[in-house]
Amino acid sequence: MDTLLVLTILIVIFALAFDFINGFHDTANSIATAVSTKALTPRRAIILAATMNFVGAMTFTGVAKTITKDIVDPFTLENGSVVILAALIAGITWNLITWYYGIPSSSSHAIIGSIAGAAIAAAGFEALNFQGFLKILQALILSPILAFTVGFIVYSIFKVVFKNNNLPKTNKRFRYIQVATAALQSYTHGTNDAQKAMGIITMALIANGYTDSTDIQTWVQVSCALAMGLGTAVGGWKIIKTVGGKIMKIRPINGVAADLTGASVIFGATAIGLPVSTTHVISSSILGVGSAHRLKGVKWGTAQRMLITWVITLPISATLAAITYYILNIFF
Template sequence: MQSLFALTLIIVLLAFAFDFLNGFHDTANTIATSVSTRALRPLAAIILAGTMNFLGAITFTGVAQTISKGVIDPFTIHDETRGMIIVMAALITAIIWNLVTWLFGIPSSSSHAIIGSLAGAGISAFGFHALNLSGFIEIFEALIFSPIVAITVGFIIMSLFNFFFHNFPLKKTNQRFRTFQIFTAALQAFAHGTNDAQKTMGIITMALVASKYLSVVEIPMWVRVTSGIAMAMGTTFGGWRIIKTIGTKIMKIEPINGAAADLSSAAIIFSFTALHFPVSTTHVITSSILGVGAADRVRGVNWGMAINIVITWIITLPTTAACAVVVFKVLAWLL
């Protein structure tokens, strides 16, 4: 029992480390457009994003419940120690992936990383039948479908902005949208917290159920608050390498573009959160920018950079799944 408690404690600490890195890694996604258009100074943007991330994190729990049982149902795991090693292997793999992609300034998906890692570790432990196939397919569909919706919505909103504001004085329009971006940046950061922080909550809850510390899938308040704090702390430290990629290398972002992209991505993230589906905020925000850019000027989008980002998206899930298989084997041998 003591060893099980120790494993649970290690998992909780690893989950907070993942949550911190998620905030650190994904801060750029929520504030890159507002910083690149100078709507917000970097320090103000980080404080705003950290605060709104925390508020969003403690407001909803639906996504956390999906994560806690959607990939692997913890109630089907009868070997508590093996179940804990699955979660530990998934977290270690996802943390390593986040660190590697941050080092190279690649806006990869923490969501893909943790879900791929969880699936790979579960398969390594019990075979393919360990997967909650229907839940896993639904999560996978949400991850794939959400960027397509984001591109479409970004294109539509930017087209509407162009239609209604094309006769307005450019300088005054930019000034007004720069002010409006403070609101859209806050909205997007809040949306980010409602979805991304819940993945950590779900992982911790899964571990608590697998170790029999919880008998039902309910997210304890202490898990909600501490996960929100961990993400807010990560957000506070920021990820400036990725801000440069999101905010400058995809397209030249003006205040009207940034506002359109923020509104588009926040709307998509809120919609999927309401449906209890996890999405990649990285995917959604980047796709929104691509949709906005295409509506504004197709040739103004750096499609080469966009392709590199898409390739990273595609390889994340299978790569992390394969790595988690190895990490699980090593941990099972050590423990």
């Protein structure tokens, strides 16, 4: 069998595996608040998230096009197949390590760092599309700051509006609302995260000469959406435990404020075609809500460990990808 075809098949398999792992790694964040407040049982939350992730993944392709062309140029990428395969292996490895230890790290940082690291190993820093790459980095950095700020404002408004309400009754009502906000957040997760694998597969198809367009083919979109949905069905309980309980004690009214914040920031990024980290956005939303609720109620030690993981993910995944590229280059 032709080596190029073998590499393309391997890339598709690993890209779908990345999406599957992303499903149980990152989707846990989108339903963590609803599970922790018992608005949804774990089983119902997983079914809801899997369904909404699939629907979200089938709705947009703008982020996929950004991944395809804005980190590196797939039309001129040197040894493109090996670069992309190395990036996927590195991204999957880091995702599994952080999932095993229950750390809500960023799949977005992992795969973007991995693509950059493998491309640099193949052709030096000039392989990067610096304008597009910096635009993506800005979105990854600014989105959690925006989520923290919006979360703080939204919950501050909630406190004023509902200050005279009976707290138990208010939380009971918000528990019903939280079902809808969890669904919305899962939908927005699908609109952004599932598209990263779509972009990677399209990048490989271009680099290997199977297409000359950055448009996302239907089979690519459907297969990535299915992989994300199936991954979500597996669940990610270790990360749910961290996001849903180790940042702050979440009540339904806190959960709704955090869900609305996270969904609005993620969907805003999707609308303008920018990949963001759903992990960063959702966790930062909870931190913002927690700070507005009671500053001392936030477990800042957990937040600090999460922040450290966020910072180190990109350089570690880039290094892993570069090493993987050199190893794969021996065989291909």
